[in-house]
Amino acid sequence: MFERVIFQLLEGEFICRVSHPDSFDFLCDEDNLRTVEDFLAKIGRRIVRTSKQSGFYLVFSAYGEQERAAIRSNYADIKNNLIPVISFFNLVIRVTGQEDILMYDTAIEADTLMGKIDQDISLRNELQSLGSRFKAISSDTSQRKLLDNIFKRLVNDGYLKLANPERAIYQVTSKIEYLLDVIKFIHETDETLKIGDEQPESESGSLI
Amino acid sequence: MSKLSNDLLSNALNAIAKHQDLIHEVYIKGRYIKNGSKTDRDAYELHQNRIFVADGRDSYRLSSFITKFFDEVTQKQRLFELLGDNAGAQANRIFQLLDEYAKAVFAGRIEEADHVSAQFHDACADLSDTFSSGISKLLNLAETNFAVVNSIDAKTRQNEHYLRQARRFSDALESLDRFGIEQQFEAGYCDFEPLEIPYNALISDRKAEWHTEISRLLHFFETYLYQLRSIAPDVKRFRQFANFLQQNPGYELPELEETHHRPLWLMRAAGISPVAYSDVRDVSAFEYLREIATQLPTRKDVVVRERASGRIERSTNKPTETLRLQPHHVALDRFAKAAFRSSTPLSALSWKREHFPDIGVPDEVWLLLVIHSRNSHRKEFSRLRYQNVERRGESQISRNLYVRDVMVHGS
Numbered sequence A: 001m002f003e004r005v006i007f008q009l010l011e012g013e014f015i016c017r018v019s020h021p022d023s024f025d026f027l028c029d030e031d032n033l034r035t036v037e038d039f040l041a042k043i044g045r046r047i048v049r050t051s052k053q054s055g056f057y058l059v060f061s062a063y064g065e066q067e068r069a070a071i072r073s074n075y076a077d078i079k080n081n082l083i084p085v086i087s088f089f090n091l092v093i094r095v096t097g098q099e100d101i102l103m104y105d106t107a108i109e110a111d112t113l114m115g116k117i118d119q120d121i122s123l124r125n126e127l128q129s130l131g132s133r134f135k136a137i138s139s140d141t142s143q144r145k146l147l148d149n150i151f152k153r154l155v156n157d158g159y160l161k162l163a164n165p166e167r168a169i170y171q172v173t174s175k176i177e178y179l180l181d182v183i184k185f186i187h188e189t190d191e192t193l194k195i196g197d198e199q200p201e202s203e204s205g206s207l208i
Numbered sequence B: 001m002s003k004l005s006n007d008l009l010s011n012a013l014n015a016i017a018k019h020q021d022l023i024h025e026v027y028i029k030g031r032y033i034k035n036g037s038k039t040d041r042d043a044y045e046l047h048q049n050r051i052f053v054a055d056g057r058d059s060y061r062l063s064s065f066i067t068k069f070f071d072e073v074t075q076k077q078r079l080f081e082l083l084g085d086n087a088g089a090q091a092n093r094i095f096q097l098l099d100e101y102a103k104a105v106f107a108g109r110i111e112e113a114d115h116v117s118a119q120f121h122d123a124c125a126d127l128s129d130t131f132s133s134g135i136s137k138l139l140n141l142a143e144t145n146f147a148v149v150n151s152i153d154a155k156t157r158q159n160e161h162y163l164r165q166a167r168r169f170s171d172a173l174e175s176l177d178r179f180g181i182e183q184q185f186e187a188g189y190c191d192f193e194p195l196e197i198p199y200n201a202l203i204s205d206r207k208a209e210w211h212t213e214i215s216r217l218l219h220f221f222e223t224y225l226y227q228l229r230s231i232a233p234d235v236k237r238f239r240q241f242a243n244f245l246q247q248n249p250g251y252e253l254p255e256l257e258e259t260h261h262r263p264l265w266l267m268r269a270a271g272i273s274p275v276a277y278s279d280v281r282d283v284s285a286f287e288y289l290r291e292i293a294t295q296l297p298t299r300k301d302v303v304v305r306e307r308a309s310g311r312i313e314r315s316t317n318k319p320t321e322t323l324r325l326q327p328h329h330v331a332l333d334r335f336a337k338a339a340f341r342s343s344t345p346l347s348a349l350s351w352k353r354e355h356f357p358d359i360g361v362p363d364e365v366w367l368l369l370v371i372h373s374r375n376s377h378r379k380e381f382s383r384l385r386y387q388n389v390e391r392r393g394e395s396q397i398s399r400n401l402y403v404r405d406v407m408v409h410g411s
Helices: A002-010 A021-028 A028-044 A064-095 A110-120 A121-133 A145-154 A175-189 B001-020 B020-029 B038-049 B065-076 B085-106 B110-144 B152-179 B181-187 B193-202 B204-247 B282-296 B326-342 B349-355 B363-371
Strands: A045-049 A055-060 A107-109 A160-164 A169-172 B052-054 B059-062 B384-392 B402-411
Touching: A002 A021, A002 A028, A002 A055, A021 A028, A021 A055, A028 A045, A055 A064, A055 A169, A055 A175, A055 B020, A064 A110, A064 A121, A064 A145, A064 A175, A064 B204, A110 A145, A121 A145, A145 A160, A145 A169, A169 B038, B001 B020, B001 B038, B020 B038, B020 B059, B020 B065, B038 B052, B038 B059, B059 B065, B059 B349, B085 B152, B085 B181, B110 B152, B110 B193, B110 B204, B152 B204, B181 B193, B193 B204, B204 B282, B326 B349, B326 B363, B326 B384, B326 B402, B349 B363, B349 B402, B363 B384, B363 B402
Parallel strands: none
Antiparallel strands: A045 A055, A107 A169, A160 A169, B052 B059, B384 B402
């Protein structure tokens, strides 16, 4: 299991109970986690939890020349793919009305989603334009096929996991928390982004 | 039960059976509005039997007791239901009835004690029902994550409300434990047997199960509430950003600057693709490898079948087969012809040595070919006469015959 977890982390996977339940359970054991941390420290990496603690992923422990190049490349990748992913989740929220889609472990039923999109021409157009935003996804196909291709892409990118292939039910993985962290960073740092004057509610308030 | 009560119950049950479609419709739609039709009379009959209640001058609603029963049956979720509020009061009623029963027994009022005992039984059933149905509903809400509402804010408010309801159940259970009814039964200062049996069956035996379920519910609601509250600012930010992107489709993310503070997500090691091969000699890896092997899809054998019907076979596609005689076959044929033409018997060995010395067939094999050719049905051989030149072997025991040559001539 140790080897499997190390390889998954090195491949850039997000390990959570949805995406890799066995590996997640392994890392939840403090002794195992310490062993993994010791190994990763030797190769200049460390394991961290996502902001809401639902998953693990790998980060560089230093910021040298090599890391700088890798981080730049990673950021370029985010720049290319972030907006279509955000647009997709926003479409799901609008169609289903369920804001908790953005919570780890939430289920998305592709059939239900497609059924609702089918009933509204503006949503159909939105899905079509969303398809064209994803690179290497042809929007010149049926709506259902297009939606399936988008789901497949998000599964490949690690945001979703196909939990039930027969009923086409997908589950949101802990990578969603990574996405929310990126948005938070952009929101805080991009001066050109004027998302209203209203700030999100205080995060330091009582949670329980 | 008195005759009057019997009649009322009978009438109510008949009315429910007779007007079930109307009751069903009103449960779905919420109310019935008088419209001057024959159905108004049915609605009035239901109203007389307290199945419908007046909702203004010209409309009826289903009685809240029946609505609640149907909600239970259909597991319908309603907002801010009062599930555990009654539990505490119902538990207190049990304590009061127990006290009342003891007083009646000590005072020797047997009939009153019997009456209180029956009421105690009902009170236990009510409390048991409140716990069972309430917990079942709370579990349903927990499993569906308050599916009846959509936004994070609304879910948070629902969660807060139902967390309070779960705590009420917990408090009621705690008061049952604290009051120690079982201990009072055991103390035996009074004949509690008529109360002990229903109490044990309906409450005492199920308390452990309720404790477990309520602990689970409290844990779930508290955890989920924490998650909802912690995700709320992110959701708000996400929706604002998504709306901004809709209004500004040309927006691009800012370039990364060295001066930026580097949050953890930015330091992510996005991944390499290491390749490793398992050591199949390692016994400890066997189970893991077998698990992988069972998950491998079977190889698909694709058989391409060309359309047969309506196809013209092209003979040119067929490979050309060339028949070619072996040298010893040629030699044998020629020998047969020469022997037939010869006026004297022809020695097979001499002829071979003279005409085909290098066909690569040893003399013994050649003689064997010649001997066997006499069994051939071909005309060239069937018209020949064969005479073996033999010698007897020197061994006294075997007395083998050795063929030294074959003399062949035409018949």
